[in-house]
Amino acid sequence: MDTKNKGIVIPHEHGGWAMISVPFLFGMMAGTPQWSHGLLFVAWLFLYLASYPFLQALKRSKQRAHLLKWSAIYGIIALAAVLAPLIQKPALFYFGIPFVLLLIVNIWHVKQKSERAIINDLCAILIFSLGGAAAYLFGDGGWDWTMLAVTVFNSIYFLGTAFFVKTIFRERGNSKWKTAANLYHVLILVVPWALGYPWMVLPFIFPLIRTLLFAGKQMRPMKAGILEIVGSVQFIVVSWVVF
Incomplete structure (x- = not known):
């Protein structure tokens, strides 16, 4: 601004x-x-x-x-x-x-x-x-159920991004936030199965790997932004194929 x-x-x-x-x-x-x-x-x-x-x-x-x-x-x-x-x-x-x-x-x-x-x-x-x-x-x-699934999948994806971003910026060095972010990204893999969309596990693999590799580490904002763009693009493309 x-x-x-x-x-x-x-x-x-x-x-x-x-x-x-x-x-x-x-x-x-x-x-x-x-x-x-x-x-x-x-x-x-x-x-x-x-x-x-x-x-x-x-x-x-x-x-x-x-x-x-x-x-x-x-x-x-x-x-x-x-x-x-x-x-x-x-x-x-x-x-x-x-x-x-x-x-x-x-x-x-x-x-x-x-x-x-x-x-x-x-x-x-x-x-x-x-x-x-x-x-x-x-x-x-x-x-209907599909609307619920659309809302849930979008919500859990971006909440995972919020957890990850906190671990690399404001909460970097906080082991509790890192653990929470890692655990969150593992647990959300259950959600697609629970909602009856097992193939929707696939677009959540990238954010899981990203979090396991980089959570809690120092990262420049531009690199974090690129990761977020790549994650968002793969999420919508893979979802478009498997949903």
């Missing part, structure tokens, strides 16, 4: 871009892809863009007016883009309920200056995973 010149406000966390796109693509492929998914994605993208300056405004009083202006701009674009999908599939409106509830938790953590708490990360991940569920429903899906 350009706070000096008060230019355009966009998120700078590369992980956010993966989380806004991967769950949506997963949900879209789980249902029936349609050209109108593009408009729904625009709405989802700009809703994410609107939430970023809004949350930043809660803790940056000097730039608050500027941040809220951009939040409003993005919000208006999101609202305009979502109107047609809502008319086509009114049931999308129901996703607004968990979205608002989870956003309230994020707001609370911002006010408490505890944005790095794992619960806050989990709530943010669940918000992004809602995008996958919405994309599935929009693509002629239903409120």
Whole structure:
């Protein structure tokens, strides 16, 4: 964000871009892809863009007016883009309920200056995973087991990423976090079998190997970002084949 010149406000966390796109693509492929998914994605993208300056405004009083202006701009674009999908599939409106509830938790953590708490990360991940569920429903899906699987697989993948990132940055040297990250990535291999999608074990092999090799070690942000990009790409590609 350009706070000096008060230019355009966009998120700078590369992980956010993966989380806004991967769950949506997963949900879209789980249902029936349609050209109108593009408009729904625009709405989802700009809703994410609107939430970023809004949350930043809660803790940056000097730039608050500027941040809220951009939040409003993005919000208006999101609202305009979502109107047609809502008319086509009114049931999308129901996703607004968990979205608002989870956003309230994020707001609370911002006010408490505890944005790095794992619960806050989990709530943010669940918000992004809602995008996958919405994309599935929009693509002629239903409120069914497949929607649950789409939501769970997206959530556990990105929660694993959150665990891993903590071990190489804020919690580097903390053996408990390293152990928790390693154990988590082993245990989630059971989830695909439990949900009836055994082949979905495959896209979770890369994050398991990544964590076992690098958790707790010093790593430059660029290398971590590359690993995250590779992990996200393989997750959506392999999932597209085996789901």
